[in-house]
Amino acid sequence: MFNGNIVFFGAGSMAEAMIAGMVASGTIPLEQIQVTNKSNPERLNALKEKYNIQITPREALELQSADLLILAMKPKDIEDALDRLKDQLMPHHVVISLLAGISTAFIEKRLGNHTRVIRVMPNTSSTIGESATAMATGQFVSNEDKQKVEELLKACGAVYILEEEHIDIFTGIAGSGPAYFYYLIEHIEKVGEAAGLDKQLARQMGAQTILGAAKMIMKNDATPTELREKVTSPNGTTAKGLEALAAYGGGKAIREAVLSATRRSKEMSLHYARPKTKTVDQD
Numbered sequence: 001m002f003n004g005n006i007v008f009f010g011a012g013s014m015a016e017a018m019i020a021g022m023v024a025s026g027t028i029p030l031e032q033i034q035v036t037n038k039s040n041p042e043r044l045n046a047l048k049e050k051y052n053i054q055i056t057p058r059e060a061l062e063l064q065s066a067d068l069l070i071l072a073m074k075p076k077d078i079e080d081a082l083d084r085l086k087d088q089l090m091p092h093h094v095v096i097s098l099l100a101g102i103s104t105a106f107i108e109k110r111l112g113n114h115t116r117v118i119r120v121m122p123n124t125s126s127t128i129g130e131s132a133t134a135m136a137t138g139q140f141v142s143n144e145d146k147q148k149v150e151e152l153l154k155a156c157g158a159v160y161i162l163e164e165e166h167i168d169i170f171t172g173i174a175g176s177g178p179a180y181f182y183y184l185i186e187h188i189e190k191v192g193e194a195a196g197l198d199k200q201l202a203r204q205m206g207a208q209t210i211l212g213a214a215k216m217i218m219k220n221d222a223t224p225t226e227l228r229e230k231v232t233s234p235n236g237t238t239a240k241g242l243e244a245l246a247a248y249g250g251g252k253a254i255r256e257a258v259l260s261a262t263r264r265s266k267e268m269s270l271h272y273a274r275p276k277t278k279t280v281d282q283d
C-alpha cells in the first residue's frame with residue numbers, strides 16, 4: 001500500500017489515466033489522491049464522481065500534507081505552474097513531471113532549493129494498469145524517493161528506469177506509442193468494413209491480433225523476427241502482406257513515426273532550456 005498523499009496538477013487525459021490505474025489497483029487509498037486544474041471545475045467534479053478522489057480548486061490548494069506533486073499540465077503551461085508552485089514548495093515534497101520535453105534540470109532551476117524532481121513518461125494505457133512508463137531522476141532525488149515513486153507507478157503498469165537522455169526516444173516509442181497502434185486499428189477496421197465485416201468485429205479482430213502478438217513477444221521465447229518467420233509460409237498470404245508493407249514503406253513509416261516524436265521531444269527540451277523565445281507550443 002502506498003504511504004503518502006499525492007496531488008495531480010492537471011486533470012486532463014494523462015492525469016485521468018493514471019488516477020484510473022491507481023484507483024483500480026487499490027494500492028493507494030482514495031482519500032490520498034487529490035487533483036486540481038487551471039480552470040474547468042466541471043472536469044474536477046466529473047473526476048470526483050467517477051473515481052471518488054479528492055478535488056480542490058487551484059486557489060484553495062494547501063500542500064502541507066502532500067508528499068508527491070505530479071505535474072500533469074501541457075508543456076506550454078509549465079512555467080506559470082512552476083512559478084505558482086515555488087512559493088508553496090516544502091523540503092519534504094517530491095515533484096514528478098509527466099511533461100514531454102521538459103527536463104528535470106529545467107524544473108530544478110525554476111523551483112530552486114535543491115528540489116527533488118523525477119521525470120516520468122507514462123502512456124494512457126495506465127488506465128488499465130498496462131502502461132509502459134519510464135522514470136528518470138533529477139540530481140537531488142534520494143534512493144528512497146526513487147523506490148517510492150517506482151512502487152506507485154507500478155500501479156499503472158511496467159516501469160523502466162532510464163537515464164534522462166533516453167527519455168526522448170522512450171517518448172517516441174511508448175509515450176506516443178499507443179496512438180500508432182490505434183491508427184493501425186483505425187485502418188484495419190476500415191479495410192475490414194469495406195470487405196463486408198461489421199466494423200466493431202473488425203476492430204476486435206485487429207485488437208486481438210495485436211494483443212496476441214504482443215503477448216508472444218513478452219513470453220520472450222523467440223525474437224520478433226523468428227515469430228514473424230513462423231507466420232510466413234513461402235509464397236503464402238503473409239509473404240504477400242509483408243511484401244506490400246515493405247513496398248509501401250511500412251518499416252520506414254514506423255521508424256519515422258518514432259523518430260519524429262523523439263525529435264519533437266528533444267526540440268521541446270531545447271526550447272524550454274533556452275531563455276524565452278518565440279513559442280513552439282502545442283495546443
Ligand SMILES: NC(=O)C1=CN([C@@H]2O[C@H](COP(=O)(O)OP(=O)(O)OC[C@H]3O[C@@H](n4cnc5c(N)ncnc54)[C@H](O)[C@@H]3O)[C@@H](O)[C@H]2O)C=CC1
Binds near residue numbers: 011014075080099
Ligand atoms: N496524453 C498522453 O498520452 C500523455 C501525456 N503526457 C504529458 O502529460 C501532460 C498532460 O497531457 P494531457 O493530459 O494529454 O493534457 P490535457 O490538456 O488533457 O490536460 C492538461 C490539464 O492541465 C491543467 N492545467 C494547466 N495549467 C495548470 C496549472 N498551472 N495547474 C494545474 N493544472 C493546470 C488543465 O486545466 C488540464 O486539466 C502533457 O505535458 C503531456 O506531455 C505524457 C505522456 C502521455
Ligand SMILES: O=C(O)[C@@H]1CCC=N1
Binds near residue numbers: 100171175176
Ligand atoms: O503528444 C504528446 O505530446 C504527449 C506526450 C506523449 C504522448 N502524448
